[in-house]
Structure formats: structure tokens, C-alpha cells
Amino acid sequence: MQSHRLWAVIDRPHIGESHSPNMRGFFKASLQCRPTVSKRGWERGRPLPCYNPQMSSDITYSHTDIEPKWREYWASRRLHEAHDDDPRPKYYCLDMFPYPSGSGLHVGHWRSYVLPDCWSRYKWLKGFNVLHPMGWDAFGSPAENDAIKKGIHPSIGTRRNVENFKRQLNEIGAMYDWTREVNTTDPEYYKWTQWIFVQMFKHGLAYKAHMPINWCPSCKTGISNEDVVNGRCERCGTEVTKREMNQWMLRITKYADRLLSGLQGLDWPEKVKAMQSNWIGRSEGAEVTFKAVGPDGAEHPMVIFTTRPDTLFGATYMVMAPEHALVATLATPDRLAEVDAYVQRVKSESDLDRTSKTEKTGVFIGAHAINPVNGERIPIWISDYVLMGYGTGAIMAVPAHDERDYEFAKKFGLEIREVISTGQGIATEASIGEGTMVNSGEFNGMPSAQGRKKIVEWMNSKGIGRPTVNYKLRDWVFSRQRYWGEPIPIIDCAKCGLVAVDEKDLPVQLPDVERYQPTGTGESPLAAISEWVNTSCPKCGGPGKRETDTMPQWAGSSWYFLRYTSPREPNALISEAGKKWLPVDLYVGGVEHAVLHLLYSRFFTMFLYDIGVVGFEEPFKRLFNQGMITYIGKSGKAEKMSKSKGNVVNPDELVRDFGCDSLRMYELFVGPPELDAEWSDKGIEGVHRFLKRTWHWVMTHNGNWPASPSREILVQRHLLVKNVTERLEAFRMNTLVSAFMEFMNAVTNIKEAPDKPTVEAMLILLAPFAPHFAEELWQRIGGQPTIFHQKWPGWDEKFTTSDTAEIVIQIGGKTRGTVLVNADATEDAVLTAAMSDANIARHIEGKQIRKRIFVKGKILNLVAV
RNA sequence: GCCGGAGUGGCGAAAUUGGCAUACGCAGCAGACUCAAAAUCUGCCGGGGUUCACUCCCCGUGGGGGUUCAAGUCCCUUCUCCGGCACCA
Numbered sequence: 013m014q015s016h017r018l019w020a021v022i023d024r025p026h027i028g029e030s031h032s033p034n035m036r037g038f039f040k041a042s043l044q045c046r047p048t049v050s051k052r053g054w055e056r057g058r059p060l061p062c063y064n065p066q067m068s069s070d071i072t073y074s075h076t077d078i079e080p081k082w083r084e085y086w087a088s089r090r091l092h093e094a095h096d097d098d099p100r101p102k103y104y105c106l107d108m109f110p111y112p113s114g115s116g117l118h119v120g121h122w123r124s125y126v127l128p129d130c131w132s133r134y135k136w137l138k139g140f141n142v143l144h145p146m147g148w149d150a151f152g153s154p155a156e157n158d159a160i161k162k163g164i165h166p167s168i169g170t171r172r173n174v175e176n177f178k179r180q181l182n183e184i185g186a187m188y189d190w191t192r193e194v195n196t197t198d199p200e201y202y203k204w205t206q207w208i209f210v211q212m213f214k215h216g217l218a219y220k221a222h223m224p225i226n227w228c229p230s231c232k233t234g235i236s237n238e239d240v241v242n243g244r245c246e247r248c249g250t251e252v253t254k255r256e257m258n259q260w261m262l263r264i265t266k267y268a269d270r271l272l273s274g275l276q277g278l279d280w281p282e283k284v285k286a287m288q289s290n291w292i293g294r295s296e297g298a299e300v301t302f303k304a305v306g307p308d309g310a311e312h313p314m315v316i317f318t319t320r321p322d323t324l325f326g327a328t329y330m331v332m333a334p335e336h337a338l339v340a341t342l343a344t345p346d347r348l349a350e351v352d353a354y355v356q357r358v359k360s361e362s363d364l365d366r367t368s369k370t371e372k373t374g375v376f377i378g379a380h381a382i383n384p385v386n387g388e389r390i391p392i393w394i395s396d397y398v399l400m401g402y403g404t405g406a407i408m409a410v411p412a413h414d415e416r417d418y419e420f421a422k423k424f425g426l427e428i429r430e431v432i433s434t435g436q437g438i439a440t441e442a443s444i445g446e447g448t449m450v451n452s453g454e455f456n457g458m459p460s461a462q463g464r465k466k467i468v469e470w471m472n473s474k475g476i477g478r479p480t481v482n483y484k485l486r487d488w489v490f491s492r493q494r495y496w497g498e499p500i501p502i503i504d505c506a507k508c509g510l511v512a513v514d515e516k517d518l519p520v521q522l523p524d525v526e527r528y529q530p531t532g533t534g535e536s537p538l539a540a541i542s543e544w545v546n547t548s549c550p551k552c553g554g555p556g557k558r559e560t561d562t563m564p565q566w567a568g569s570s571w572y573f574l575r576y577t578s579p580r581e582p583n584a585l586i587s588e589a590g591k592k593w594l595p596v597d598l599y600v601g602g603v604e605h606a607v608l609h610l611l612y613s614r615f616f617t618m619f620l621y622d623i624g625v626v627g628f629e630e631p632f633k634r635l636f637n638q639g640m641i642t643y644i645g646k647s648g649k650a651e652k653m654s655k656s657k658g659n660v661v662n663p664d665e666l667v668r669d670f671g672c673d674s675l676r677m678y679e680l681f682v683g684p685p686e687l688d689a690e691w692s693d694k695g696i697e698g699v700h701r702f703l704k705r706t707w708h709w710v711m712t713h714n715g716n717w718p719a720s721p722s723r724e725i726l727v728q729r730h731l732l733v734k735n736v737t738e739r740l741e742a743f744r745m746n747t748l749v750s751a752f753m754e755f756m757n758a759v760t761n762i763k764e765a766p767d768k769p770t771v772e773a774m775l776i777l778l779a780p781f782a783p784h785f786a787e788e789l790w791q792r793i794g795g796q797p798t799i800f801h802q803k804w805p806g807w808d809e810k811f812t813t814s815d816t817a818e819i820v821i822q823i824g825g826k827t828r829g830t831v832l833v834n835a836d837a838t839e840d841a842v843l844t845a846a847m848s849d850a851n852i853a854r855h856i857e858g859k860q861i862r863k864r865i866f867v868k869g870k871i872l873n874l875v876a877v
Numbered sequence: 878g879c880c881g882g883a884g885u886g887g888c889g890a891a892a893u894u895g896g897c898a899u900a901c902g903c904a905g906c907a908g909a910c911u912c913a914a915a916a917u918c919u920g921c922c923g924g925g926g927u928u929c930a931c932u933c934c935c936c937g938u939g940g941g942g943g944u945u946c947a948a949g950u951c952c953c954u955u956c957u958c959c960g961g962c963a964c965c966a
Contacts, residue, residue: 242962283881283961290880290962297966318966331966367964397964407966415878416964484965606961681902683889687882688959695889698902704917738893747891750901757901820897825947827897851933865946871896873946 070714073707075671078788083185085787091798092187094143096589103140104593105132106573106632108601108609109147109194112173113154117180118660119679119691120641120653126679127638127745128600129186133780134740136187137804143593144187145576147194148174152565153231153247156496159528166496166528170197183663185672185783192576196568197496201575203519204585205568206501208616210512211623213502217263218490220510224335225489226363227255232530234259236489236564238291238608243364246608253362257534260500260561262488264615268292270629271485271614279634281686287606293484295319298468299404300477302330302381304392307344314338314381314392317403317482320413321471322464324385325452326431327408328421330392331374333400334358342392344378351377351394358396366396372420383408384476385467386453395420403482411442418442432460488612490563493536495528497562505549505556514550520558536560569609570616573599573631585625599632602640610635636743639688653691661691673782674700680745680781702753703785706778709756710789713765721767723811728758729770730811736777737807752778768793773805821846822873823855839866846872 086092107128110121132144148170155166155173162169174195181188194201212218225234230250234257239246264271272292275285297319304314314330332339334355343351354375358366374395381392397416398407411421411428418441421428430438434447449455449463458466471477491500501513501520513520523544525537538560539545549556571585578590586594610632617631640652643659653660666675678696683689721729735751755774759766771793779786779799790799817835819842821828829852831845843864846852859876866872 281881286880287961293962293965295965316966320966369964372964395964397966399965402965409966414966416966419964482965603960681889690889692889692903694903701917702902708917746889747901750891753901818897822896822947825945830897854933863946865896867896871947873896875946 071708071711073704073785075673075784076668079185079672079784082784082787083182085797086187089798091800092144093189093191094141094145094593096592098141100139100141102143102593103132103135104143104595104597105135106144106576106596106599107146108599108605109149109569109572110177111149111152111154112170112177114158114169114173114176115660116176117663118641118653119663119666119675120660122184122663122675123641123679123682123685123689124601124638125181125184125186126676127636127685127743128598129184130676130680130745130780131598131600131740132187133783133800134804136800137776137779137802139803142187143192143576144189145192145194146181146186146188146190147192147572147576148177148196149565149569149572150174150195150197151497151563151568153494153496156494156528159496165524167197180663183667183672185676192579194572194575194579196498196572199519199521200580200582202498202568204575205498205563205571206513206518206520207515207585208571208620209498209563209567210501210515210518212262212619213510213512215619215623217266217619219261219263220258221261221487222256222258224254224256225259226252227257228252229532231494232532233493234489234491234534237486238488238611239564240363243362243367251362251364254359255534257491259489260491260502260559262490262615264488264612265483265485267615267618268294268483268485269481270618271611274614274618274630278630278632280632281603281635281637284603284606284610284635284637288611291485291607291611295482297321297480297482298471298477299480300324300384300408300471302384302408304330304338304342304379304381306342306379312338312341314406315404316406316408317480318408320410320464321467321477322449322452322455322460323410323413323431324383324408324467325449325455326410326412326429327383327388327390328411328427328429329390329409330381331395331398331407331409331417331420332377332392333398333405334394334396335400336394336405338406339377339394342377342379347376347378350375354394361396369396372397372416372423374420374424376424384471384474391426393420393424401486402484412438413442413444415442415444488615490567491561492564493534494530494562495522495525495537497565498522498567499538500559500561500563502559503547503549503556504559505552505554507554508549508551511549511551511556517550522562536562538562566609566612570612571620573613574617574620574626585620591627594626595628595630596632598634598636600636600638603637637686639683639686641682641691642688643691661693666693666696670696670700671703671784673785674703677703677749677781681749683746685743685745699749702756703782705756705760706752706774707785707789709760709766710771710775710793713771714793716765717768717771718765719767721770722762722764724762725759725764725766725770726811727814728755728762729766729773730807730809731755733773733777733805733807734809734812737804740780749781772802775799776802776805817869819846819869820871821849821852822871823852824875825873828852828855835869837868839864839872842866842872843874846874 105128107125132142136142150170155170158169159166196202209218226237226240228235228245228248228250230248231245234255235245240252243252244250245252272289272294275288278285297317298321299315299317302314302316304312306312339351339355372395374393376391376393379392380389382389398405409417409420411417411426412430413432418428428438429451431449431451432443432447433450434443434445436443446460449458449460455463455467468477468479499520499522501518503511503513505511523541525541527537529537531537545558545560547556547558548554573596574586574594577593578587581587581590613631617626618629620626621629643653663675674696678699681699682695732751732755736748739748739751775786775790776799787797787799791797813835815835816832818830818832820830829849831842831849833842833845856874856876861874861876863875864872
């Protein structure tokens with residue numbers, strides 16, 4: 013807090029009145045400012061500008077009357093609408109559509125919407141036919157929870173929030189085509205979400221399975237693996253438990269290899285590609301069949317997966333997941349009680365408990381297995397460190413060369429046998445690197461990498477093992493036992509089994525219920541509406557029951573980008589004319605969707621490609637992740653801006669005081685767009701000052717344009733065009749704003765009237781970032797609206813480089829001076845010039861130049877002894 | 878543990894291919910204008926030393942080492958912070 017400073021404020025008697033931009037009273041009004049202390053100024057550490065913000069004069073910039081005016085102008089001329097028949101090349105720029113929450117937008121949201129908007133406007137000026145749509149991901153728990161609390165239908169709250177969001181998005185000045193707005197909760201929209209599900213069902217990709225899944229006790233619904241973050245529910249943070257349920261699943265694993273290989277060709281941040289790749293988790297190895305002998309002497313094949321077949325001779329015991337089907341068959345009677353107790357204990361544990369163990373646990377089940385490569389008889393254990401969901405749920409343990417097996421073997425006193433010699437030994441820890449095979453029969457002496465292949469070939473020929481690829485990715489649990497989602501369009505018929513609702517009967521509308529409350533019984537609230545549940549089978553006409561589970565929130569968002577192309581098309585998911593827009597050229601949004609939404613969308617798109625709905629497999633050619641806006645909270649650490657933390661900065665006040673254009677530019681200026689940025693109210697003033705200076709500069713020269721500008725002005729113009737264009741293309745938005753400031757500093761230093769083409773070029777360059785400002789000045793200097801019908805300017809390199817160059821003179825690598833010479837001056841000429849500099853000559857004096865390094869136009873380094 | 882990212886003034890940050898480190902902005906200091914403030918404009922603004930002064934010198938991009946005429950940038954090594962994944966055989 014700056015206690016030595018008083019902030020001046022004035023009352024605002026003019027709000028709501030209209031004003032002539034040239035109102036004479038302006039200066040008087042500003043002189044009458046009384047020095048008082050603004051309570052808000054103190055709190056926010058930010059002074060209010062001491063001029064009447066309601067008035068723009070000729071030479072003083074004020075945002076308040078120009079911004080609404082131009083927004084209205086653009087809207088009334090329907091400037092932002094994209095047309096299918098526009099002959100210009102298409103460009104599809106997509107923002108991740110928001111969930112319309114009740115709390116509205118904060119400056120962090122602004123950041124994610126400003127960048128794509130600037131980019132869209134730039135593409136527009138570059139001559140593209142730009143599609144830049146917006147919509148609502150409106151299914152999901154907040155609206156539903158609200159409904160539970162207040163008893164109002166979620167669609168009502170959703171509608172109200174959408175209105176509020178739209179109003180706030182309008183404040184950003186973004187050029188969304190609202191005629192293409194989509195809403196995932198609109199039956200005309202979710203008709204197609206259900207249609208996709210039906211197609212997946214028909215193609216065997218949607219199936220029902222009874223299996224243990226993740227259950228959120230607070231949301232009272234089953235959730236997918238992707239919804240679980242560190243053992244907690246992604247939505248509410250509650251610790252997730254396991255529950256056996258009959259669930260709808262989507263066979264995303266069928267696409268594992270394509271989802272992985274497709275990443276290679278994408279212009280996406282490496283981080284996101286790495287996260288998806290890790291999530292899919294491909295590993296190459298082999299499945300090997302051991303013979304397990306049960307208590308009755310019968311042999312059972314026991315299949316294990318390993319990535320290290322080269323260590324097969326080092327297997328000294330076997331481990332199965334406690335849930336493994338063979339456990340009951342193989343356990344010997346004397347071990348049964350202990351085995352059962354262990355299995356029960358593990359089943360009752362949450363994932364969080366299971367993974368946060370510090371020590372290995374396990375039980376010997378009494379049975380043994382035969383190692384097929386050497387005929388050895390080794391004991392079978394069960395332990396929770398082997399997971400049922402990965403591989404075959406059973407492993408061979410090679411303690412010498414696996415950290416987990418090593419730890420387990422140490423604890424239970426099992427044999428540790430080295431079979432790969434790496435030179436480091438196995439006395440204190442497992443050696444997991446490559447080496448030479450030992451104790452491995454005929455494979456001895458072979459390098460482990462080579463042995464890995466050989467041993468698999470050998471096993472394959474004997475029918476005891478085969479090469480296999482495993483993925484961490486699991487099928488997608490698609491059922492939710494909640495109300496506010498798309499009903500799954502399936503009917504259970506006693507005679508025909510599970511039957512998809514006829515496509516002509518879609519959408520299956522979400523019926524009204526009396527209670528939205530999730531039941532917690534494993535059934536959704538829809539199950540209580542018997543007149544809805546009981547229906548007839550589409551196949552045989554007999555009695556049938558509707559599926560009462562709904563889809564996850566990710567369903568509608570997995571394909572919405574396709575629907576923007578033809579949002580009102582009644583007969584197809586995408587109209588023929590709409591197909592021209594696809595795929596998305598640039599997708600902008602936060603990194604939090606790296607493995608959820610982005611993976612699901614790719615899966616949906618690949619499926620729609622397979623059934624001929626779209627002509628491409630990858631929906632988003634280029635992805636850009638915005639950094640978050642953080643705020644230094646009470647903890648003294650940067651935290652994410654969110655309503656629950658109480659640290660949101662409301663953009664409304666900033667827009668009121670500085671204008672939308674200032675805030676837009678500040679959001680870009682605040683730091684590199686891909687990195688998180690710490691919010692500071694102070695910074696916006698610098699950008700606002702820049703706009704004021706620019707306005708002043710243009711308006712004082714308006715009408716007195718010299719016919720031919722000086723070379724200095726020309727150089728500044730071409731440099732500006734070059735810098736802005738290049739930095740924009742490279743997404744270096746923060747330095748792009750600097751380029752404008754550098755330009756203004758330079759031209760005001762020149763103290764010379766600019767020519768009109770220079771000012772015009774500057775305004776066009778500025779238009780994507782400060783659209784209202786640029787549009788207004790464009791008109792004031794005599795241009796016809798709208799500035800967005802102008803062409804993006806180009807530059808000429810001959811004006812961006814000077815004819816003279818300042819050459820840095822170094823002696824032994826240390827700068828000792830500079831000389832001003834012609835840009836194409838030769839080494840000798842530069843040397844001559846350098847020697848006439850007293851300081852340089854002094855450093856050379858009495859020494860001999862041993863070596864000269866000359867970079868034309870840049871540097872001359874003299875190595876002297 | 879693995880993967881990804883970051884570390885530069887009081888602060889946000891900039892620096893094409895290795896070529897004057899700190900552009901641009903904020904904050905600060907001094908001055909002009911003003912009765913005074915605000916706004917605006919001008920100048921200064923990494924640390925240390927030196928000169929009456931114009932200057933000039935040394936140090937400086939988390940730490941240590943290396944390559945090079947020249948390193949924020951390349952190589953090796955190490956520390957710290959942030960994000961993601963994590964018993965995946």
C-alpha cells in the first residue's frame with residue numbers, strides 16, 4: 013500500500029448519459045477533480061484515472077463511448093458470421109467451450125478467450141474465411157447440485173448462467189458467430205450424442221460389463237479412470253472407492269495404437285503429447301504360459317506378461333493379483349484361510365490406500381508353477397502390487413532385475429538370482445539395466461537386448477510364449493448414475509436383450525423427475541420414473557426397460573467441434589456444406605484437458621472416421637495451451653484464480669476503468685501465453701497509457717499528413733509490420749505488444765508528422781488486439797468502416813535494415829567500443845575505423861593482433877597479445 | 878522414481894543462428910507544468926570501483942566445471958521451484 017500517495021477520484025455524474033465526443037466541458041471537468049481518497053483505490057492499490065471516462069475528445073482517448081458503439085455496429089452488420097459458401101480459404105479457430113457456471117468470468121478466463129480472438133481477427137485480415145464459434149458444455153454436476161438444493165430444474169439455472177456468460181463474453185469484444193451456438197443439453201444437440209453412442213453399440217464398441225469400477229461416494233456415481241486424479245474424484249476431490257457394477261463401457265482400448273501413433277503428426281505441445289502417450293502406456297513384451305499345479309494335482313495354464321523375457325531364467329516365484337480367477341482354484345487347503353483373509357482385506361481398500369503402501373504385503377497360496385524355459389518349480393504368491401487390470405493380472409517375479417520383486421523377495425526371504433550381468437551386482441538393489449545373460453542355459457553370453465528377441469522367438473516356436481503389446485489405457489466407464497446427462501439410448505428387452513433405440517426415435521429426451529438427488533444405490537434418479545422406464549422393445553415390440561444411466565459430461569464435449577459446422581442440420585451430424593470447415597485448424601484451451609477431453613475427442617473422431625462420417629482421424633491439427641492466471645494469495649504462493657479461493661479479479665471493473673481494449677492487450681502483455689502469469693492490477697495502466705499516447709499522436713497529426721515520409725518514419729513502419737507479424741505468427745503475444753510500444757517511442761522521438769499510410773498500417777496491425785480503438789481511429793482519419801475489411805500490411809526488408817551499422821569492437825572477447833560504418837563495410841574498413849577510437853587504440857597499444865574475427869554488420873573481435 | 882517446464886534487475890519479463898545481457902512495461906528517484914495534487918512530458922534507474930568531467934575498469938543470467946575469439950544461449954555436472962504420472966511387471 014502506498015500511503016504517501018493520494019488517489020484522486022471524481023464522481024461520475026455522466027454515467028448513462030450520451031455525449032458528443034467533442035464536448036467542450038471535458039477539460040473543465042478534469043480540472044475539477046477533487047483530491048479524495050477512493051476506498052476502492054486503496055484496496056486495489058490502483059488509482060482511478062482522473063479524467064471523465066465518459067468522454068472522448070479529439071485528442072484524448074476514452075474507451076467508454078467507443079466500445080459499445082462498435083460492438084453494436086459489428087453485431088448489427090453481422091460481421092462475425094461465417095458462411096459456408098464464402099469462397100475464401102477456410103480457417104477454423106476453436107476455443108474450448110466453457111461450462112456456464114454461476115460465478116461468471118474472471119481475468120483468467122479472459123486470457124484464454126482473448127488470444128484465439130486476436131488470432132481469428134488476424135486470420136480474417138489475412139484473407140481467410142474464419143469460423144470462430146462458441147457454445148456451452150452444460151451437462152454436469154454444478155447445475156444438478158444447484159437443482160438438488162433449490163428444487164429448480166437444472167435447465168433453468170443453466171439458461172440463466174448462459175445468458176450471463178454471453179453478456180460477459182460480449183465484453184471481451186470477441187468475434188464469435190453466435191448463429192452457430194451449440195448447447196450440449198439441447199435435445200436437438202444430444203440427439204446426435206446419442207446417435208454416436210448407438211453407432212458405437214452397433215459396432216461393438218459400447219458394451220455392458222459387470223466389473224469393479226471407481227465409485228465416488230460424494231457424487232454417488234461410477235466414474236472413469238481418467239476422472240480419478242491421485243485416487244480422488246476429479247470433480248469433487250473425494251477419495252474414490254471400488255464398486256462392482258453393471259456398467260456401460262466404451263472400447264477405447266481398441267484404438268490404443270492409433271491414439272498413440274496419431275500423436276506423432278500433431279502440432280501439439282510436447283507436454284500434452286507426452287501426457288497422452290504416458291496415459292496410453294504402450295509396452296512391448298511377451299505373454300508366457302506357465303503351468304500351475306493345483307492342490308488336486310491338475311495343471312492349469314497360468315499366463316503372465318513381461319517386458320523382460322530375457323530375465324525368464326531368473327524367475328524365482330510367481331505373483332497373482334488377489335482378484336485373479338485362479339487364486340481360488342490353486343490355493344491349497346492349508347493356506348486357504350490366510351489367502352481369503354488377504355483377498356478380503358485388499359478388496360476393501362481404496363486405490364489410494366493400495367498405492368500409498370510403504371511396504372510390500374503378500375501371501376503364499378501353497379501352489380507352485382513350472383517355469384517353461386527351465387522346468388523349475390517355483391512358488392505362487394498373491395500380492396496387491398500386482399494389478400488385475402493390467403496385463404494378465406499375474407507376473408513372474410525376477411527379483412534380481414526388478415525393484416518391486418527385489419523388495420518383495422527381500423521381505424519374504426525368496427531367492428534372488430542374477431541372470432543379467434551388468435557389473436554392478438545385486439547385493440543391495442535390483443539391477444534393471446541391460447547386460448550379458450548368465451545362468452540362462454543356452455542363452456548365456458548373449459547381450460540382454462538380443463536375448464530378449466531370441467527367447468521370444470524360441471518360446472513362440474514351442475508354443476509357450478508369444479510377443480505381446482500391452483497398454484495402460486483401459487476401457488472408458490461410460491455410465492453415470494446421475495440425472496443431468498444424456499440418457500443412454502438402450503432398451504433392455506427380456507427376449508432380445510440389449511437393443512438400441514431406433515435412430516428415428518432419437519433423441520431419448522431426459523424426462524422430468526421429482527427428485528434430482530443421486531440415489532447412491534447404483535441406479536440413477538431416472539429409475540424412479542416407471543412410466544418412462546417401461547417401454548416397448550424396438551425389435552420385437554414386447555415389454556422393455558430403458559437404460560436409466562446417463563452419459564458422462566465428457567460425452568457432449570467429445571464431438572461438439574463437429575456440430576459448429578452445421579448446428580441446425582436436422583438430418584445428419586454434419587451437413588455436406590459444413591464439412592468444408594473441418595478439421596479444426598487451431599484449438600486453444602487449458603492444459604487440464606490433456607488426457608480427458610482431448611483423448612476422448614480423438615477417440616470419437618477416429619470412430620466417426622471409421623464409419624464414414626468425417627474424412628480425417630485427428631480433429632485438432634494444432635493445439636495451443638494457455639497458461640493460467642495465478643494470484644499471490646494469503647499463503648504467499650501463486651494459486652490458481654478461482655471463486656472458491658476467493659482470489660478472483662473481476663474484469664468488469666477493469667473494463668469500466670480502462671476499457672476492453674486495454675484489458676485485451678494487457679492479457680497478452682502479461683507474459684508468454686503458454687506460461688502461467690501472475691496477475692497484477694498495476695500492469696494494465698502501462699498498456700492503457702500506450703493506447704492514450706497512440707490516440708493522442710494520431711489525432712494531433714490527423715489531416716496534416718506529409719506527402720512523403722522521411723526514411724526514419726518508413727523504417728519504423730516496416731519494422732513494426734515485420735515485428736508484429738513475425739511475433740504474432742510465433743505466438744509471442746507479449747513481445748508483440750512491446751513492438752507497438754517500441755514503435756510509439758521511436759516515432760515520438762523522431763518528432764515528425766507521420767504519413768497517412770504509416771498510421772493506417774499501424775491501425776490495421778492494432779485491430780486484432782484493440783479492435784474498438786483501431787476501428788474508431790480508422791474512421792476518424794477518414795477510413796470507411798470496417799477496418800476489418802482491410803488487408804494485413806506487408807513489409808519490405810530494404811526498410812527494416814539500416815544503411816549504417818554499429819559494429820561492436822571486442823578485444824579478446826571484451827567489448828571496448830563501437831564504430832558506426834556502412835552496413836556493408838569490409839573487415840579492413842571496420843578495423844581502420846576501430847583504430848581511430850581512442851579507447852580501442854589504447855587497448856591494442858603495444859600488442860600484436862593475432863587473430864581477427866569479423867561478422868559483417870555485427871562484430872569485430874581482435875585477439876591481441 | 879519417471880516425464881514435462883522454469884530459474885535473468887525491486888517486480889512482470891526480453892534477447893533470430895552463440896555476437897553490446899536486461900528491450901517493453903510496472904514500481905522507484907529527480908525535474909518540467911500546477912496554488913497544490915492528479916494527468917501529461919523529460920531524464921535517471923543490476924552491483925562495485927574510478928574520474929572535476931566526458932569517461933573508464935571489474936563483477937554479474939541458480940551453483941560448479943568445460944567447449945569457443947565470443948556462452949543467458951552449446952556440452953557435462955549439481956541445486957531449487959512448479960506441473961503431470963506413479964507398484965503398469
